[in-house]
Amino acid sequence: MNEPLPHPHLLLELDALRDKALAADTLNALAFSMANDLYPLLPFHQALVFAQHDSSLELLNVSGLSRPSEDSPYLVWLRRASRWVNTQVPEGEPVWLTQDSTTPPADIAEGWGEWWPSGLWCVPVQHRDGHRLGLLILLLEQEPPAILWQHLKGLVNTWSYCWAALTRQRRLSRWRPNRKQMLLGLLVVGALLLLPVRQTALAPTEIVSRQAQIISSPIDGVIERILVRPNQPVEAGTPLFSLDETTLRSRAEVLGKEVAVADAELLAASQRAFDNPQSKSELTLLEGRAQQRRAELAAVQAQLKRTQVLSPRGGVAVFSDPNDWLGKPVVTGERIMQVADPTQPAMQIQLAVADAIALEPGAEVTLFLTAYPLTPLKGKILETSYQARASDEGVVAYRLLASIDGTPEHARLGLHGTAKLYGGRVMLGYYLLRRPLATLRAWSGW
Structure with missing residues (x-):
């Protein structure tokens, strides 16, 4: 005997419930529809919708409430009861x-x-692969007829499809490892922290010459002319700059007159000494005065010869803009420029104190020039300073000098870049925690 067809009103109600489920844009909206919209088909005292999380349940909706957020005695008891x-x-x-x-x-x-x-009708909501997504609990006085489940099965499948679609990204983002996975992860992290790695540091670097001679002012004076241009090749004996000679020439003329006067006085005293014995006592004094004037004149003439400074060797003149020096007063020994040999480039590294690592002469260095980032230069540490000083940028740093392997064409004097310094091998944990530990000890004093 054929089963009776469902009533048209029931089909319309089921179709409307499917439409509401498909229209839900969040899991809470779907749970609200499940807890409230089924009442016309199956009157119940209360409906509860739970979401499954491993072995625990999360209460999503209670029929008649927009959101079960209060911590009432009933909800506290309900958490324990739902697990059972x-x-x-x-x-x-x-x-x-x-x-x-x-x-x-x-x-x-x-x-x-x-x-x-007296009774609970518990309807599980399952994914197609078999794992449970949630649980719908209906509080009823008597068990619903068996035929009802045959009509509601399609609606429950629609709920499970919408539930899975709405929680796919949420389930991925809320993945939580179990205890075994956490222990395994901690062991893997601990093993990684024990891996030996090369200790490295980054520092600003400039290319300089290993054979560079400082050219300073030989006397006190004023710069009159700069006779070379920056980075101009020079030979030994090439004039580099000259000092103003006006004051020295005037002094030389005055001293020349004083020498003539001293000689005339000495000659007159010598002639009087034949007739006047008292004049003999003045000869020694006048002769000493004449020699003093000649010595002063010779000193000024020697300074005049030093007003033009010549290059002591061949190389390249390294200095700033010539206009910065014209008319500038200088003192003896003040640095004006350098004459550097461009065929022997080296790296001058300013390693900040905060980034300092243990480095010994011979440690490897890789320089990435700002102008040539794709062609790094290799070298090794030649010397290190034991005392940190403030650089031009105001950063306290150690000065290091490193060689440049080979004869690369782009290793030109004055180019800047960033050097990567390679120290000894240390554990990865020390490599990552070195600076935080140093900061913590400096802050705590421990």
């Missing part, structure tokens, strides 16, 4: 639970008698 109910529901099919057919724990049985009716 979840263990009584097998996979796939709904289950009718009563106090007579089951033996709940004493605390759950006490709350059941106070807040729940």
Whole structure:
């Protein structure tokens, strides 16, 4: 005998429930529809919608409430009761639970008698692969007819499809490792921290010459002319700059007159000494005065010869803009420029104190020039300073000098870049925590 067809009103209600499920844009909206919109087909005391998280349940919606957010005694008890109910529901099919057919724990049985009716109809919401997504619990006085489940099965499948679609990204983002996975992860991280790695540091660097001679002012004076241009090749004996000679020439003329006067006085005293014995005592004094004037004149003439400074060797003149020096007063020994040999380039590294690592002469260095980032230069540490000084940028740093392997064409004097310094091998944990530990010890004093 054929089964009777469902009533058209039931089909319309089921179709409307499917449309509401498909229209839900969040999991909470779907749970609200599941808890409230089924009442016209199956009147219940209350409907509860839970989301499955491993072995625990999360209450999403209670019929009649927009959001179960209060921490009432009923909701506190419901958290314990839901875990027990979840263990009584097998996979796939709904289950009718009563106090007579089951033996709940004493605390759950006490709350059941106070807040729940005689029976629970528990409908699991399952994914197509078999794992449970959630649980719908309907509080009823009597078990619903078996034929009802045949009509509601399609609606439950629609709920599970929408549930899976709405929680796919959420499930991935809320993945939580279990205890075994956490222990395994900690062991892997601990093993990684023990791996030996090369200690490195980065520092600003400039290309300089290993054979560079400082050219300073030989006397006090004023720069009159700069006779070379920056980075101009020079030979030994090439004039580099000259000092103003006006003051020295005037002094030389005055001293020349004073020498003539001293000689005339000495000659007159010598002639008087034949007739006047007292004039003989003046000869020694006048002769000493004449020699003093000649010595002063010779000193000024020697300074005049030093007003033009010549290059002591061949190389390249390294200095700033010539206009910065014209008319500038200088003192003896003040640095004006350098004459550097461009065929012997080297790296001058300013390693900040905060980034300093243990380096010895011979440590490897790789320089990445700003102008040529794709063609790094290789070299080794030649010397290191033991005292840190403030650089031009105001950073306290150690000065290091490193060689440049080979004869690269782009290793031109004055180019800047960033050098990577390679120290000894240390554990990865020390490499990562070195600076935080140094900062912590400096802050705490421990």
